[in-house]
Amino acid sequence: MLKVEELTKRFHKKTILSDLSFNIDHGEIVGLVGENGAGKSTLLQILATTMKPTSGDILLDDLNYQRDKAKIRKEIGFVPQDIAVWEQLTVEENMVFFEKLSWKKKSNVQLKEICQDMKLDRWKDPVKKLSGGMKRKLNLAISLIHDPSLLLLDEPTVGIDLKSRKEIGAYLRKQATDYNKTIIYTSHDMDEIKELCDRVITIGEDSFYKNLLQEADKEVISF
Amino acid sequence: MKEIIYTRFLLLKKQWISLSCWIVLPILIAIGFLSTAETVQDDFNVPVGIVLEEESESALALWQEINESSLVDASKFSEREAVRKLEQHELDSVFIIRQGYEETLQSGNRRNLLGSYYSDRSFAYTPVKEMIVSIIQQTTGRIKAANTVINLEMKLSSEQDWSIEEIIAKSKEIQNNEDLLNNQFRFHGESDLSNNSGLQWNPWIVWAFATMLITIFIFDWVIKERKAIVAVRFPFMKISFPAYMLINVSIYIIILLSIDLSTVVIFYSIYQETINLFSLVSYRIMVCLFAFLFVNIIRNAYFSYIAAILWVLVLIVISGAVLPIGGFDKLGSWINHFNPLYRFLIGEWTVGWLAFCLGGIAIWYVREGKKYA
Ligand SMILES: Nc1ncnc2c1ncn2[C@@H]1O[C@H](COP(=O)(O)OP(=O)(O)OP(=O)(O)O)[C@@H](O)[C@H]1O
Ligand SMILES: [Mg+2]
Numbered sequence: 309m310l311k312v313e314e315l316t317k318r319f320h321k322k323t324i325l326s327d328l329s330f331n332i333d334h335g336e337i338v339g340l341v342g343e344n345g346a347g348k349s350t351l352l353q354i355l356a357t358t359m360k361p362t363s364g365d366i367l368l369d370d371l372n373y374q375r376d377k378a379k380i381r382k383e384i385g386f387v388p389q390d391i392a393v394w395e396q397l398t399v400e401e402n403m404v405f406f407e408k409l410s411w412k413k414k415s416n417v418q419l420k421e422i423c424q425d426m427k428l429d430r431w432k433d434p435v436k437k438l439s440g441g442m443k444r445k446l447n448l449a450i451s452l453i454h455d456p457s458l459l460l461l462d463e464p465t466v467g468i469d470l471k472s473r474k475e476i477g478a479y480l481r482k483q484a485t486d487y488n489k490t491i492i493y494t495s496h497d498m499d500e501i502k503e504l505c506d507r508v509i510t511i512g513e514d515s516f517y518k519n520l521l522q523e524a525d526k527e528v529i530s531f
Numbered sequence: 532m533k534e535i536i537y538t539r540f541l542l543l544k545k546q547w548i549s550l551s552c553w554i555v556l557p558i559l560i561a562i563g564f565l566s567t568a569e570t571v572q573d574d575f576n577v578p579v580g581i582v583l584e585e586e587s588e589s590a591l592a593l594w595q596e597i598n599e600s601s602l603v604d605a606s607k608f609s610e611r612e613a614v615r616k617l618e619q620h621e622l623d624s625v626f627i628i629r630q631g632y633e634e635t636l637q638s639g640n641r642r643n644l645l646g647s648y649y650s651d652r653s654f655a656y657t658p659v660k661e662m663i664v665s666i667i668q669q670t671t672g673r674i675k676a677a678n679t680v681i682n683l684e685m686k687l688s689s690e691q692d693w694s695i696e697e698i699i700a701k702s703k704e705i706q707n708n709e710d711l712l713n714n715q716f717r718f719h720g721e722s723d724l725s726n727n728s729g730l731q732w733n734p735w736i737v738w739a740f741a742t743m744l745i746t747i748f749i750f751d752w753v754i755k756e757r758k759a760i761v762a763v764r765f766p767f768m769k770i771s772f773p774a775y776m777l778i779n780v781s782i783y784i785i786i787l788l789s790i791d792l793s794t795v796v797i798f799y800s801i802y803q804e805t806i807n808l809f810s811l812v813s814y815r816i817m818v819c820l821f822a823f824l825f826v827n828i829i830r831n832a833y834f835s836y837i838a839a840i841l842w843v844l845v846l847i848v849i850s851g852a853v854l855p856i857g858g859f860d861k862l863g864s865w866i867n868h869f870n871p872l873y874r875f876l877i878g879e880w881t882v883g884w885l886a887f888c889l890g891g892i893a894i895w896y897v898r899e900g901k902k903y904a
Binding site: 356357358381382384385386388390391392393394395396397401404405406408409410411450451454456 | 534535537538541542545546759760761762763764765766767768769770775903
């Protein structure tokens with residue numbers, strides 16, 4: 309279980325996140341929603357250990373974010389908002405590249421399976437020739453190489469067509485249900501959020517998203 | 532380590548053609564520069580006119596020696612014609628071997644042997660004059676030695692009776708064998724009058740400058756890989772981003788060092804130039820670390836190319852104190868300590884700058900480590 313207690317983040321006196329507390333269970337998919345600049349990426353980076361909160365405690369099962377950072381990092385699959393892949397390499401080379409540096413050894417067959425599971429089949433093509441949707445899928449696939457138990461995805465489906473979006477959604481649902489993974493992800497697409505998420509966290513002053521989602525009978529935690 | 536080498540080769544595979552071109556470029560620049568320098572030097576002989584007022588053996592011998600020098604392109608003229616050509620700037624300067632040259636020489640006197648004409652555009656007058664004077668000094672030296680021997684002989688009333696000519700011939704023979712009477716004159720540290728070989732450029736000197744420049748160019752991978760957003764993935768991998776970078780720097784050092792070893796073989800086979808391997812290895816490591824720090828400070832590929840070119844130009848200028856390229860010899864020796872090429876150019880280990888770069892790398896590592904912690 310991911311347990312967040314009284315989390316606050318300030319940049320030079322400007323408070324972005326104030327006093328967030330929530331729990332997320334294994335196998336749950338939680339949406340993170342808010343207007344631009346609300347602090348979604350900031351929260352994901354804190355949950356990914358790459359940014360320190362100003363105050364507050366975070367626990368992943370019995371691991372403490374302040375004490376057990378190295379162990380926690382092995383459990384995290386972080387999908388950055390910007391596509392972080394080698395443009396000049398092929399899909400296969402990208403997967404092999406990051407597998408070599410990853411905590412877990414995977415065979416080429418296993419790596420290929422990860423891609424096929426999310427319908428990324430252009431195995432031998434250089435990334436620069438792929439569509440935006442394909443690149444997003446690869447961006448996600450790379451983050452899954454080391455079998456993380458907590459997936460943090462920052463707008464994984466932005467700018468891609470409905471079909472690829474559904475494929476990624478189906479893949480995430482399978483990861484949560486079949487492999488008991490905890491998934492937190494941000495999106496500006498409310499249809500997607502409504503369809504995929506078990507619960508939603510909204511952040512920011514504006515209650516627009518909160519009302520929208522509550523009308524659709526979603527369980528919303530609001531900060 | 533094995534894994535990182537593997538990942539590096541995944542990336543290098545995509546650019547191996549351009550990389551190999553860059554890697555061999557310093558060798559090609561050195562070879563190209565040396566062959567152009569030779570041609571330019573062949574073309575660039577100072578035209579001087581020689582007027583022979585007497586055709587004695589000594590005068591002709593002097594003419595012969597001037598003519599053999601690679602520095603000048605000497606021709607014989609009458610005095611009037613020579614002066615006319617000087618006025619038309621077809622000749623740099625004119626030297627007259629005076630009537631009575633041989634006689635004055637034999638008497639051991641060195642005055643009034645030569646006359647000369649020059650103009651305000653005679654830029655090579657002084658070095659040519661020095662060269663001719665040094666040839667005459669050699670000759671008078673021999674005659675002096677011969678006279679000394681004759682005097683000695685007379686004093687010892689030896690039975691052998693040598694003529695001056697025999698003794699001069701003997702002294703020349705001794706000079707050839709043992710270099711005894713040789714007062715070789717070098718002028719401006721370039722030209723060795725005894726073999727007239729002219730300016731000697733060492734390919735390693737040219738290579739050193741080219742390597743400094745090209746290595747910075749090659750290290751633009753650092754800028755590109757910092758820009759590639761992939762760095763955000765490293766907190767979740769088994770190696771940190773700074774460690775990954777440093778191991779890659781070592782991989783580059785090893786690749787470049789192995790090329791340098793073939794450069795040693797190439798320069799030896801073309802120019803018979805040898806080099807101190809420790810000097811080469813320490814220079815290469817220093818240059819790689821320097822290039823790494825350099826691109827980490829500049830952070831923009833195009834600016835780094837421009838800055839690298841400017842930097843190497845500065846190095847060429849401040850190296851003028853060490854090299855036969857003229858320049859700033861008056862800057863004195865203190866500037867040599869700031870010149871990263873200095874130790875290599877004088878054939879020593881590059882110690883100070885290597886330590887300086889290692890210190891820079893350590894600071895970089897600590898700072899980066901904090902950033903990605
Ligand atoms: N390192 C930083 N220093 C100062 N301010 C920052 C820093 N990082 C983010 N911010 C500020 O924090 C706020 C939240 O940024 P964040 O990127 O988390 O928003 P977001 O919800 O992800 O927005 P978007 O929907 O545009 O991705 C913004 O106002 C941003 O300017
Ligand atoms: Mg964001």
